[in-house]
Amino acid sequence: MFKKPVASLKSFSPLRSSDKRRLRDEILASFPELKEMESPIPDTPVNAVITPEGLQSAKFTSYIEESGTMYTDAEGTPLWIKISNSKKESLIVPSLYIIWKFPTLIPGLTTWNPVVDKLKNGADLMIPGVVTANTEIPDIEEGCLVVIRARGNRYPLAIGTMAVSGKIIASSRGIVPPKGKAVHILHVHEDQLWIMGNKQNLPSDWASGPKPVLGDEYESTDDEDGDATDNDVRELADSLGTSVVLDVKGKGCTELDDASVTEACERTESTIEAPAHIEAEPAVVLSTAEVDQALSEALLQVLKFKITEANSKELLPMNASTLYSSYVLPNRSRGRAAEADIKKSSWKKLAKWLKAVEKQDLVKCKEIKGELFLLGVSWNHPQLKGFAGHKTVEMEAVRQAKVDARAQADQQANSPNSKVLEVMEAYRPNGSSASLFENTNRSKDGYYTLQELRALLAEYFKEKNLADPKNQRIIKLDEPLREALLKKGENVDRIPRDQTSERLVGNMVLHHFVGYKGQSVKFVKGGVKSILITQEIRTGRKTVTKVSGLEHFMIDVDGFAQEIQVLCASSVAITPLVGASPKLNLREVMVQGPQLKNVTAVLQEKGVPKKYVEFLDKTSKKK
Incomplete structure (x- = not known):
């Protein structure tokens, strides 16, 4: 909702005491838990925290045409927004500045750190992007407010409304997650609403789990067993792969490589046990040297065909997790190399691998606030120049998606219950052409296609013997034809045969029908819009x-x-x-x-x- 600056923002004005009390009562009615919570500011009551002195308000309209009211403190830091359109009437939403003061105020879902980056690009949170393993899913209904936390952190980074109930999300635990949205995002860390405020630093007790803040999701830790780490990688691949979404109004998008969708599905499907009567195929086992080579070739594929010198200014710098999940994994070579994984390599960790590549002078990396970023590429490097490229799992995913889409379309078309689109244009007589239809015993209130009109004219010409004996391409006009074919003020007694149908429809009213075959036809005035x-x-x-x-x-x-x-x-x-x-x-x-x-x-x-x-x-x- 605030990915871009608001479309319009009225001038801020201080709230009167009565308006301030009304707002406070509305907040406490929406969030009764506040009455029992301890104030985050010593010697300051909760009421003074949620509606401080100097509170001011202004009407706004977001870039996706959501209207509402914004409430800020005296310094202009947004505290609350009230969405006032018909669908979310009087929905009071706290900003992250308020949520960080009361981190348990609203039930929350957990997602992966790289997914948060996609939320900042305007995406909604998808069901596969929710961490369900060893995580409590709140039992809240569709449409209720929910906050989003990054794995290992206790403070939310986004807030939105549930697109489905918590039970549906919880039911996906342990199986292939269903497709669809989990949360419609309203406000996210570092969006335009956040930028309007004082941009306070992250709380000192930000991390609450074993994961470092915005750390490398692919690095295993000593206190995590191998199975848990494998599940983490698979769930992260799922969440990234299906995070290409439309926002709540379908008015925003996120830039993601969609081939990771298929990669994620392949990885997830591999975890499902085959039925007892089906013999499972033997797993592909790569040696450490094969894994190293596959990942190195995948990186060269990315640097030569994806992150090129032409688009590097748009894509770089790029964090290591995004580089690996959204670029390296989809660009592994098809076949055995598609099973290559960083944990099975000689480097074991993503950061260690990229630093090894940096020593070859192929790339330039830098660690920023504990996270490794790709900053540049040596485009003239011999390895890059000599690399010819290969067919990737991404290409195979695209090919298979096209095949499946066509097969599904064919199946739907051949289904007895399929809906076949029907487009028709027809003409209705007006005052000048009505007499011709009356003379041919046809309704002047009917609708006629161009083919029917041509057949009608040919029949009328033959019945009345109106073709010129010396030239059959010329038609002699009788009185009904004069009224139906001639323009006002035109005075001729013969016209070419090939002009008759064009002249006739020019003196009729165009209508059209667009619907499904078998549906009752109802014509609408005007032509079909392209x-x-x-x-x-x-x-x-x-x-x-x-x-x-x-x-x-x-x-x-x-x-x-x-x-x-x-x-x-x-x-x-x-x-x-x-x-x-x-x-x-x-x-x-x-x-x-x-x-x-x-x-x-x-x-x-x-x-x-x-x-x-x-x-x-x-x-x-x-x-």
Whole structure:
């Protein structure tokens, strides 16, 4: 909600005593636990902490068009926000500045440190991103407030509303987590709401578990057994792989490599026991030397084809965990090398490996606040120049996703209960053309397709013998034809045959119908509005493909976005359509990269005729 600065913010004004009391009562009604909590500030009552002296308020509208009221202290640090739209009327939400004073005020979920980075990019928390192993899942209902903590830390880093109940999330413990959102994120550490405040340091007792603050998730510790660490790695891969999401309004996206989704699924599926009647395949065992080589080649693949010199300014610096999970793992070579893991290498730890690579002068790394970052790459390094590349697990995942998507589409199309899209345009007679239909014993209130009108005219010409004997391509006009075909003020007695149907529809009213075959046809005045595919270059010289007008063809925008995300192996976002009436609730899907071919293929599979798909290319250089 606050990934970007608010769209509008009124001037702040001090709260009157009566308004301050009303706000305090509303807060205590929403969070009755505050009455029993100890004040975090000595000699200061809780009421003075939640509604301090100098409290001020201002109306705001977020960049995703959420409206509400913001309450800050005298220095301008946000303390509370009240979301006041119809869906979340009077929802009082504390900022992290308040939550850190009362860290147990709201029930919480635990996630992985790298996932928090994705939340800061505007993503919602997905169910696979919730740590369930050895972690209590609060029993709270859908729509309730919940805070998000990073594993090993006691203070929340985000707050949002539950997209599903806590029971559903808890039920995924020990199995492959279901897809879908867990939490709609409202406010996250270091977002624009946080930046408005005093940016206080993390509390001194931040860490509460064995994990270091924002530490390397892949480094095993002495007090953790091997099985637990393996589970941690698998769950982290799941959470990162499925963290490519749409936000609560479908108006924001996070930049993630979608191939990690398949990698995560492969790793998770490998942990499920096969039924007793199926003989399990022998596990692939790599030697330490093979693991070292596979990881080294995967890193070269990343540096040559993913984190290139052209896009390095956008991607670097990058923390080591993201480099490993979102880039190195998906770019391992297919086959045996796909089983390579840092813990099975000679280095054992991610940081130790990257420092070894740094000694080869291939990369430059630096440790910042206990976390290792990739800062630069030696693009002219002999290893990098001599590396030819290989087919990766990411490529295989994309290929398999396309195959599965097409197979599913074919299965749905052949299903007796499948919905087949039907698009029709028809014309209705108006005052000038009505007499022609009456003379042919047809209803002047009916709807006629272009083919039906051409057949009607041909039948009328033959019945009335109106073709010129010397030239059959010329039609003689009788009185009904004059009224139906001629424009006002036009005075001719013959016209070419090939102009008759065009002239007739020009004197009729165009209507259209878009629905499913077998559905009762109900025509709407006007023509079918086309789907527009726009290809343009966004900030940072990235090409994106935008699709709008899906609603005109009964296409579910959210479902289309998920389908195109899998097919294109790229991140997507859904935003309100600029210039459209808010009442229509039209939305636009944006996918990273030049995806015209893939988008067009999906639209055709859904039954959208080619003539109703328009393409606008804004990437061409102006001459």
